[in-house]
Amino acid sequence: MKYRNLGKSGLKVSELSFGSWITFGNQIDQGTSKELMKTAYDAGINFFDNAEIYAEGRSEEVMGKILKEFGWSRDSYILSSKAFFGIRGLESSKPTQTGNNRKHLTEACHQALKRLQVEYLDLFLCHRPDKSTPMEETVRTMNTLIEQGKIFYWGTSEWSAQEIMEAHMVARENHLIGPTLEQPQYNMLHREKVENEFLQIFKTVGLGTTIWSPLASGILTGKYNDGMPDDTRLNLEELNWLKDRNVVEEKIGKVRQLTQLAKDLDTSMPLLALAWCLKNENVSTVILGASKVSQLEENLKAASVTDKLTEEVMEKIESILDNKPRLPSF
Ligand code: NDP
Numbered sequence: 001m002k003y004r005n006l007g008k009s010g011l012k013v014s015e016l017s018f019g020s021w022i023t024f025g026n027q028i029d030q031g032t033s034k035e036l037m038k039t040a041y042d043a044g045i046n047f048f049d050n051a052e053i054y055a056e057g058r059s060e061e062v063m064g065k066i067l068k069e070f071g072w073s074r075d076s077y078i079l080s081s082k083a084f085f086g087i088r089g090l091e092s093s094k095p096t097q098t099g100n101n102r103k104h105l106t107e108a109c110h111q112a113l114k115r116l117q118v119e120y121l122d123l124f125l126c127h128r129p130d131k132s133t134p135m136e137e138t139v140r141t142m143n144t145l146i147e148q149g150k151i152f153y154w155g156t157s158e159w160s161a162q163e164i165m166e167a168h169m170v171a172r173e174n175h176l177i178g179p180t181l182e183q184p185q186y187n188m189l190h191r192e193k194v195e196n197e198f199l200q201i202f203k204t205v206g207l208g209t210t211i212w213s214p215l216a217s218g219i220l221t222g223k224y225n226d227g228m229p230d231d232t233r234l235n236l237e238e239l240n241w242l243k244d245r246n247v248v249e250e251k252i253g254k255v256r257q258l259t260q261l262a263k264d265l266d267t268s269m270p271l272l273a274l275a276w277c278l279k280n281e282n283v284s285t286v287i288l289g290a291s292k293v294s295q296l297e298e299n300l301k302a303a304s305v306t307d308k309l310t311e312e313v314m315e316k317i318e319s320i321l322d323n324k325p326r327l328p329s330f
Contacts, residue, residue, distance in 0.1 A: 001044025008206025
């Protein structure tokens with residue numbers, strides 16, 4: 001396992017990390033969750049990602065119980081939580097139970113510590129931007145949580161470059177600590193923010209990124225190429241919206257071509273897709289998700305495939321993703 005600095009901070013995060021969205025406390029049982037955590041930790045993964053809203057808090061409870069059972073030294077891993085949506089989501093929560101205001105962020109932090117059974121979070125993120133809370137209130141709250149030793153670094157998720165810069169400006173003006181990282185979606189089918197919008201702030205503020213859904217929820221494994229397999233994420237009824245958005249001919253058509261390319265390179269589609277994410281130096285860590293130990297074991301080999309991503313291969317991938325006709329070679 002290789003380790004990268006989280007942006008300009010000194011924190012060393014494993015280039016592959018592990019998250020529990022959809023799976024823990026929901027799709028998979030406690031035993032499988034435990035095996036997944038052990039497989040990840042034993043392979044050198046040092047960052048585990050979570051959020052208040054994952055399985056209405058149960059994901060944090062499951063992870064907390066596992067961390068306690070294993071008893072790994074607290075200084076050997078990085079733990080995150082994210083707040084904004086509340087445990088039950090924006091629609092079902094009371095007005096004080098959501099958002100990036102002082103009350104919710106502080107209470108959400110305390111509740112996450114309790115569910116995860118730890119004394120501090122290494123990373124605490126605003127899960128989405130909140131236009132109804134003044135930026136200074138959010139930045140001050142995060143700064144206070146840092147000063148109280150309840151969190152070490154704070155970050156954002158799915159914020160725009162402008163919002164992240166505003167947070168940094170407010171922090172600078174008030175001698176507070178700005179966000180160290182952003183958690184954006186990034187994969188072969190979703191690239192805009194990481195490759196364009198954030199380019200400037202990678203340079204100016206040295207933003208770290210913990211990227212999510214590197215396999216586009218499984219589409220980029222190629223397993224949806226020939227129809228809908230049983231027992232997979234996009235078969236879950238609660239995720240019909242995700243299926244409708246992703247299992248569309250335009251995307252699947254590209255993945256079919258990429259799957260052939262992976263075969264030609266003597267690797268698998270998931271490894272090609274993950275290695276492609278790792279290749280981007282502005283990515284601090286690729287958060288893996290898995291419902292089975294065998295998936296995680298396969299995905300952990302991603303770094304060994306980066307060598308196959310020569311300039312020529314990257315161009316081939318580009319031509320598939322851009323859907324541009326390939327120029328004839330002379
Ligand atoms: P992926 O896009 O990698 O999807 C993971 C899922 O794909 C698995 O659960 C599994 O689903 C399937 N899969 C993974 N590997 C394989 C394989 N080798 N072969 C076949 N199927 C495979 O990542 P996630 O969407 O899970 O995101 C990773 C993490 O990012 C989350 O756990 C969470 O921590 C974070 N996240 C953050 C968000 C945010 O808003 N900040 C939003 C979403 C995620 P199955 O077997 O069920 O088909």
